[in-house]
Amino acid sequence: MDWRAFANLLSSERLPAAIVDLDAMDRNVDRVLDALAGTDKTCRVASKSVRHVGLLRRILERGGARFRGLMCFTLEEACFLHDRGFDDLLVAYPSLQASALADVAGRVAEGATIRPMVDAREHLEACARAARAAGTTLEVVLELDVAYQPARRVHLGALRSPLRTARQLVALAREAASMEGVEVAGLMGYEAHVAGLPDDSPFSRALNPARRALKRLAVPQVAKARAEAVSALRQAGVDLRLVNGGGSGSLDTTTAEACVTEVTAGSGFLCSHLFDYFRAAHFEPAAFFALEVSRAPTDDVITCLGGGYVASGEPGWDRLPVPWMPPGLSYISMEGAGEVQTPLRLSGHGPRPRVGEPVIFRHAKAGELAERFTEYLLVRSGEVVAREPTYRGEGGCFL
Numbered sequence: 001m002d003w004r005a006f007a008n009l010l011s012s013e014r015l016p017a018a019i020v021d022l023d024a025m026d027r028n029v030d031r032v033l034d035a036l037a038g039t040d041k042t043c044r045v046a047s048k049s050v051r052h053v054g055l056l057r058r059i060l061e062r063g064g065a066r067f068r069g070l071m072c073f074t075l076e077e078a079c080f081l082h083d084r085g086f087d088d089l090l091v092a093y094p095s096l097q098a099s100a101l102a103d104v105a106g107r108v109a110e111g112a113t114i115r116p117m118v119d120a121r122e123h124l125e126a127c128a129r130a131a132r133a134a135g136t137t138l139e140v141v142l143e144l145d146v147a148y149q150p151a152r153r154v155h156l157g158a159l160r161s162p163l164r165t166a167r168q169l170v171a172l173a174r175e176a177a178s179m180e181g182v183e184v185a186g187l188m189g190y191e192a193h194v195a196g197l198p199d200d201s202p203f204s205r206a207l208n209p210a211r212r213a214l215k216r217l218a219v220p221q222v223a224k225a226r227a228e229a230v231s232a233l234r235q236a237g238v239d240l241r242l243v244n245g246g247g248s249g250s251l252d253t254t255t256a257e258a259c260v261t262e263v264t265a266g267s268g269f270l271c272s273h274l275f276d277y278f279r280a281a282h283f284e285p286a287a288f289f290a291l292e293v294s295r296a297p298t299d300d301v302i303t304c305l306g307g308g309y310v311a312s313g314e315p316g317w318d319r320l321p322v323p324w325m326p327p328g329l330s331y332i333s334m335e336g337a338g339e340v341q342t343p344l345r346l347s348g349h350g351p352r353p354r355v356g357e358p359v360i361f362r363h364a365k366a367g368e369l370a371e372r373f374t375e376y377l378l379v380r381s382g383e384v385v386a387r388e389p390t391y392r393g394e395g396g397c398f399l
């Protein structure tokens with residue numbers, strides 16, 4: 001859709017509005033299916049990168065048998081999704097919240113598949129306590145740190161699990177085996193420094209060659225670490241039912257690993273703008289938001305109402321939404337995306353939105369857009385076909 005098509009679509013809508021192009025999202029699901037073709041892997045959908053029940057349902061439905069389960073971001077979110085009919089839920093970030101673990105254990109006792117992530121004895125103990133109280137066993141997944149570590153004290157990758165070696169994993173698996181109420185069922189190693197690192201970021205071009213070099217060096221190292229971990233755990237008698245890795249930005253390399261049973265993808269389905277800069281991942285923009293142009297302070301500046309939807313992560317210009325349509329709009333460096341107002345400079349190329357007309361933006365991160373809107377307008381063939389609540393619209397606020 002071009003800017004005129006968006007403007008027509010939104011002419012009688014309240015602004016700000018968030019829009020998802022279901023046709024583009026379907027094609028992104030098909031791209032993930034293509035990445036899985038010829039492999040024995042399935043895709044687990046990262047709910048944090050969607051945060052919208054209606055869209056999660058549509059993604060799983062289109063993915064069919066090759067898409068299996070959700071990767072959740074909190075225990076409470078997993079219960080919220082279970083209430084809405086989802087199952088096979090891997091909670092990828094550890095938590096010791098007793099009430100949430102009790103809720104999870106109660107559901108598992110009644111037949112749900114919800115697996116918490118663990119990397120420490122304390123996690124195992126909290127899971128085991130909840131499981132025993134519910135008269136069940138919680139299947140847990142161990143997280144391996146697969147960061148690139150070329151030298152002591154150099155850690156290139158996300159700081160997540162302290163478990164860096166197969167030996168440490170086996171030791172924790174043995175602790176689990178000695179505890180009533182928990183059982184190790186899987187392994188996860190997330191290569192954030194591959195899956196989350198763009199090759200051609202326009203925001204910090206000088207670092208692109210270093211990023212690409214790191215990725216080249218890291219990929220074989222991640223594969224080796226995961227394979228060694230799987231083999232050591234199996235030798236120690238652990239029945240691994242899932243081995244999870246990767247993300248939207250690493251489908252090509254993660255699916256190539258024999259020991260991996262499933263890859264994760266989330267951001268690629270909506271393709272927030274940080275996913276424009278990967279060489280191996282080709283997704284198309286499917287999620288947008290529209291702000292009203294509310295004033296024009298100078299001849300070459302228009303100001304939108306709202307817009308400061310800054311994404312999480314290392315602070316920088318790449319965390320701001322990009323003004324997407326009409327083309328030729330840029331931020332004013334001293335203001336950026338504002339809490340209440342966002343001025344944009346016009347380049348003179350492309351149409352000039354008038355006061356009252358919309359400017360279309362794309363968020364930097366796919367799921368965080370849903371924290372700003374209560375509903376998404378779902379569009380097919382250029383027409384709004386449904387309006388469905390985001391997590392926020394359903395009162396779901398988990399972090």
Ligand SMILES: Cc1ncc(COP(=O)(O)O)c(C=O)c1O
Pocket residue numbers: 046049071092190195245246247248249264265266267268
């Ligand atoms: C454990 C884990 N796996 C996979 C992903 C990748 O998700 P996405 O495809 O949304 O980038 C993430 C993102 O942070 C993650 O934390």
